[in-house]
Amino acid sequence: MKIKKKNIFEKFHLVDKVDLNKFKTSLFNGKILIPHGFSSLLSLINEVEQYFLNFFNVSINEFVKDNSIFLEEKEIIQFQKSIKKSKVLYNKFIIFLKDLNFDIGDTYCDQMTIRFSPSIKERARGLLKPVKPHRDTWASNFQHQINWWIPLHDLSNTNSIFFIPKYFTKKVKNNSKEWNFELFKKGYINSSTPVSIQNFNLVDYKTKKINFGNAFCFSGNHIHGSNLGNLRRLNIETRTLCKKDVIKFDLPKNVDNYNLIKQGKWFKSLKDSKFYKND
Numbered sequence: 001m002k003i004k005k006k007n008i009f010e011k012f013h014l015v016d017k018v019d020l021n022k023f024k025t026s027l028f029n030g031k032i033l034i035p036h037g038f039s040s041l042l043s044l045i046n047e048v049e050q051y052f053l054n055f056f057n058v059s060i061n062e063f064v065k066d067n068s069i070f071l072e073e074k075e076i077i078q079f080q081k082s083i084k085k086s087k088v089l090y091n092k093f094i095i096f097l098k099d100l101n102f103d104i105g106d107t108y109c110d111q112m113t114i115r116f117s118p119s120i121k122e123r124a125r126g127l128l129k130p131v132k133p134h135r136d137t138w139a140s141n142f143q144h145q146i147n148w149w150i151p152l153h154d155l156s157n158t159n160s161i162f163f164i165p166k167y168f169t170k171k172v173k174n175n176s177k178e179w180n181f182e183l184f185k186k187g188y189i190n191s192s193t194p195v196s197i198q199n200f201n202l203v204d205y206k207t208k209k210i211n212f213g214n215a216f217c218f219s220g221n222h223i224h225g226s227n228l229g230n231l232r233r234l235n236i237e238t239r240t241l242c243k244k245d246v247i248k249f250d251l252p253k254n255v256d257n258y259n260l261i262k263q264g265k266w267f268k269s270l271k272d273s274k275f276y277k278n279d
């Protein structure tokens with residue numbers, strides 16, 4: 001019998017109306033959704049490109065294609081901090097969420113961050129370092145977390161991020177028991193998130209080349225991590241929580257997270273900037 005391979009990646013376009021229930025049901029079932037052709041998303045990306053050009057005097061495309069262009073780490077960090085503070089970007093992201101029919105009054109969002117991923121021959125510079133396979137839920141402890149990962153240029157197959165969907169609902173050995181956010185902030189541990197301590201089979205790593213203007217939108221329960229290639233990669237990313245999703249959807253179960261502290265203060269209401277109150 002021929003077993004049909006399940007495609008976990010699913011492109012979707014801005015048609016008349018996005019069916020948000022269908023969107024979230026697929027997402028919490030483990031589908032990795034790829035918004036395509038959203039002008040609101042493009043406008044957000046263009047804004048970051050413009051900031052980058054004004055700040056570094058080089059375009060993102062030039063920077064990622066030419067490994068000889070060197071940027072000082074302290075400047076990278078300064079730029080990353082300015083992206084986190086940008087109200088313009090935050091508002092553009094809200095417009096994109098509105099296109100997806102998100103209930104903005106019920107949505108809480110982490111800061112928007114820009115990640116500089118090095119080529120395989122370079123050391124990582126800046127605030128966010130490449131991470132081994134992990135679930136974001138091991139750190140935040142919210143099973144309804146949605147991750148948004150937006151590249152700032154066309155990707156290649158070797159420098160996209162990877163997913164290990166086989167383990168979406170299966171236990172994975174990890175160090176969530178020992179990891180603690182306060183210890184990370186104080187510099188006692190290096191990793192910004194718990195990571196897996198198990199070796200995965202190479203065939204289980206799934207990746208997809210997506211282009212400028214597209215994004216990955218996926219459950220925070222997916223095992224994922226950084227693939228490094230011959231060229232650098234730049235992306236913006238954030239995470240959201242919608243309070244009502246806890247009761248409205250069948251969320252992925254926590255099967256292997258032993259860090260039981262919920263990080264409500266990572267997420268602020270898009271309506272009134274109040275922190276997410278733990279359910």
Ligand SMILES: [Fe+2]
Nearest residue numbers: 134135136224
């Ligand atoms: Fe992550």
